[in-house]
Amino acid sequence: MIVAERKPLAEIIDMVKDHKKILVLACRGCVTVCSAGGEREADILASLIRLGLKKEGKQAEVATGSLVRQCDKEYIDGIDQWKGQYDAIVSTACGVGVNFIANLRDGDHVYPALNTTFFGGSAEQGVWREQCAGCGNCVLHLTGGLCPVARCAKSLFNGPCGGSVKGSCEINSDVPCVWQNIYDRMGTLDRQKELSVSQPIRDWSVGGHGGPRKQVRDDLTV
Amino acid sequence: MNFTPDIRLFSCHYTCQQTSAMDDNGLQHLDFPKNISINRVVCTGKIEITTLLQAFEDGADGVYVVGCPMNTCHNVKGSQRAAKRVETVRSALSELAVEPDRIKMYHTPRGLHHEFIEAAHEMNDTITELGPTPF
Ligand code: SF4
Ligand code: SF4
Numbered sequence: 001m002i003v004a005e006r007k008p009l010a011e012i013i014d015m016v017k018d019h020k021k022i023l024v025l026a027c028r029g030c031v032t033v034c035s036a037g038g039e040r041e042a043d044i045l046a047s048l049i050r051l052g053l054k055k056e057g058k059q060a061e062v063a064t065g066s067l068v069r070q071c072d073k074e075y076i077d078g079i080d081q082w083k084g085q086y087d088a089i090v091s092t093a094c095g096v097g098v099n100f101i102a103n104l105r106d107g108d109h110v111y112p113a114l115n116t117t118f119f120g121g122s123a124e125q126g127v128w129r130e131q132c133a134g135c136g137n138c139v140l141h142l143t144g145g146l147c148p149v150a151r152c153a154k155s156l157f158n159g160p161c162g163g164s165v166k167g168s169c170e171i172n173s174d175v176p177c178v179w180q181n182i183y184d185r186m187g188t189l190d191r192q193k194e195l196s197v198s199q200p201i202r203d204w205s206v207g208g209h210g211g212p213r214k215q216v217r218d219d220l221t222v
Numbered sequence: 223m224n225f226t227p228d229i230r231l232f233s234c235h236y237t238c239q240q241t242s243a244m245d246d247n248g249l250q251h252l253d254f255p256k257n258i259s260i261n262r263v264v265c266t267g268k269i270e271i272t273t274l275l276q277a278f279e280d281g282a283d284g285v286y287v288v289g290c291p292m293n294t295c296h297n298v299k300g301s302q303r304a305a306k307r308v309e310t311v312r313s314a315l316s317e318l319a320v321e322p323d324r325i326k327m328y329h330t331p332r333g334l335h336h337e338f339i340e341a342a343h344e345m346n347d348t349i350t351e352l353g354p355t356p357f
Contacts, residue, residue, distance in 0.1 A: 009317040040270075047275035052318050054357050 001030035002094045004114040013052040015111040023086035026066035027093035037092030070097025136206030144185040151178035157199040227283035227349040229258045240334040267300025284349035288328045
């Protein structure tokens with residue numbers, strides 16, 4: 001899922017300080033699952049915005065609403081149900097949601113409540129870890145399913161750097177060296193020999209270095 | 223300054239049960255401050271962050287939660303959850319440049335013990351010292 005966390009309150013309050021009717025808009029997708037921008041978090045944020053503005057001597061109505069997702073046009077159209085009830089939207093969706101509102105709602109002020117951080121998952125309650133960087137050319141079939149792009153600090157493709165120490169990455173001993181993990185796992189799978197094949201220089205244009213990416217599925221367009 | 227704070231207490235059934243059987247006189251007899259309003263909940267683990275924030279929105283100068291001892295909550299983890307939520311509100315208050323001590327979590331033995339009354343006095347003193355809500 002896309003993982004995100006709330007921005008500092010001072011930053012959010014500064015964004016909305018001149019608005020009088022604010023809609024804090026939750027997303028019931030990924031950000032609900034990672035407890036950053038679902039209905040519960042939107043209610044909390046609305047309350048905090050009211051308190052923050054009040055403390056600064058400002059008056060504003062702050063309401064909440066939610067959409068199934070904020071990354072599809074048909075759901076964004078649902079914003080019409082609050083027509084006339086807001087002069088700014090604070091979206092608690094990931095950056096995709098905020099962009100979608102900006103793309104599709106000419107004239108609507110929209111602000112991000114979250115910092116969108118990474119694609120990850122939660123194996124223990126309350127802890128999320130990055131797993132994939134959306135590089136556009138997946139190599140997990142070569143690495144036993146563990147990602148060297150997102151989970152190696154240097155995104156190395158041909159084994160660890162010289163800083164790998166006792167299974168930890170050189171950037172921080174709390175960070176596992178994913179290349180150690182890959183090596184160990186390939187051993188468990190009896191595939192370690194495959195790791196001696198050098199990976200060629202990579203074309204990063206599909207990984208975002210070639211400009212914004214777009215995907216068209218002819219079989220789905222009508 | 224002559225200031226009597228508006229303090230809201232959220233307490234679980236198990237720690238403040240007996241107070242519900244008492245009228246104001248009974249509570250005062252126990253030396254429980256008159257300016258603290260008691261909100262009894264089934265378990266402190268049921269208290270949402272929004273409920274605590276709403277108390278501030280409604281004008282509370284201070285808010286506190288009294289639940290079971292940390293590791294022996296009647297509902298196993300209720301008072302631990304409450305403590306986490308109180309902590310979340312504390313850091314949110316700090317973010318808003320408001321004294322975090324305006325909210326506090328207490329863990330006291332079940333039943334009406336002196337710790338329950340002491341918590342009330344401590345909170346009353348803290349909030350009186352901090353003064354009226356900045357909201
Ligand atoms: S190799 Fe690329 S697509 Fe595959 S998991 Fe890693 S970042 Fe994601
Ligand atoms: S120590 Fe391991 S994870 Fe860290 S940068 Fe080197 S190879 Fe990558």
